[in-house]
Amino acid sequence: MNESAQASEERAGRGQGAAAPEFLTFRLAGEEYAIEILRVQEIKGWERATRVPHTPPYVLGVVNLRGAIVPLIDMRRRFGLEPVVLGQATVVVVVRVGASTAERIVGLVVDAVCEVHRIPASDVQAPPEVGAGSETGFIRGLAAVEGRMLILLDLDRLVTASVLEALGARAA
Numbered sequence: 001m002n003e004s005a006q007a008s009e010e011r012a013g014r015g016q017g018a019a020a021p022e023f024l025t026f027r028l029a030g031e032e033y034a035i036e037i038l039r040v041q042e043i044k045g046w047e048r049a050t051r052v053p054h055t056p057p058y059v060l061g062v063v064n065l066r067g068a069i070v071p072l073i074d075m076r077r078r079f080g081l082e083p084v085v086l087g088q089a090t091v092v093v094v095v096r097v098g099a100s101t102a103e104r105i106v107g108l109v110v111d112a113v114c115e116v117h118r119i120p121a122s123d124v125q126a127p128p129e130v131g132a133g134s135e136t137g138f139i140r141g142l143a144a145v146e147g148r149m150l151i152l153l154d155l156d157r158l159v160t161a162s163v164l165e166a167l168g169a170r171a172a
Contacts, residue, residue, distance in 0.1 A: 020120035025150060026093060026110040029081045033110075034117065034143070034150045039095045041105060043113055046090035060086075060109060070094065072107040073159065084111070097159045106159050117150070119143045124152060 023034035049061030049072045058077035062069050072092065076083050092107040124141040138158035143150050 020118040020123075022116050022118050023150070023152065024093070024116055025114040026075075026091070026108075027112045027114055028075050028079065028110055032114060032148060032150050033075075034119070034152045035093070035095065035108075035155055037116055039097070039155055041094040041096060044092050044094065044107075045088065046086050046092060046109070063107065065094065065105070065107075068105055070105050070107050072109055074109045076109075076111075078158070095155055097155045117145050119145065119150070119152070127151075 022037040024037045024040050025032050025034045027033075047063055049063050051061040052059065052071075055061075058074050060072040060074050062071050064070075074083065074086075086109065089112075091110050091113050093110055093113065094105060094107050096103050097106050098104050123143050123145075125143070126141055127139040128142075138154050140152040140154040143152060
């Protein structure tokens, strides 16, 4: 079998049933996180946000993205990590959230975007129980990929309806 046929077969997921879903990975403070690639609308550079009063500290504000008002969430602050100075190296991953309700567009501010991986459901392990008082409900699972541990995120739980309501976001 030639290389292109083999690559096509791997992309199609033949021999494993349905194709494994693809995840976009990004880095925060040296750790890698993953989100479903089908939820990603675009990846763009940082631009200063307009602050919205009375929002959680991890909501940096909103930006105008081709006529749509998009809230920006600082993922470092959302996860309780040390904030960094945002600048030219900062990346915004624009995603769709609220698939089960009114879909909305949100920007996730991350340190860097890494790569895309296919991760079969059989490779995803349940997140560990870390004790009372920890907010880990937005962790969908963990997966070992190429010797690294990826933390798979549930976007709908990560970006809660209460945050979107606080921003007055409208359905996109």
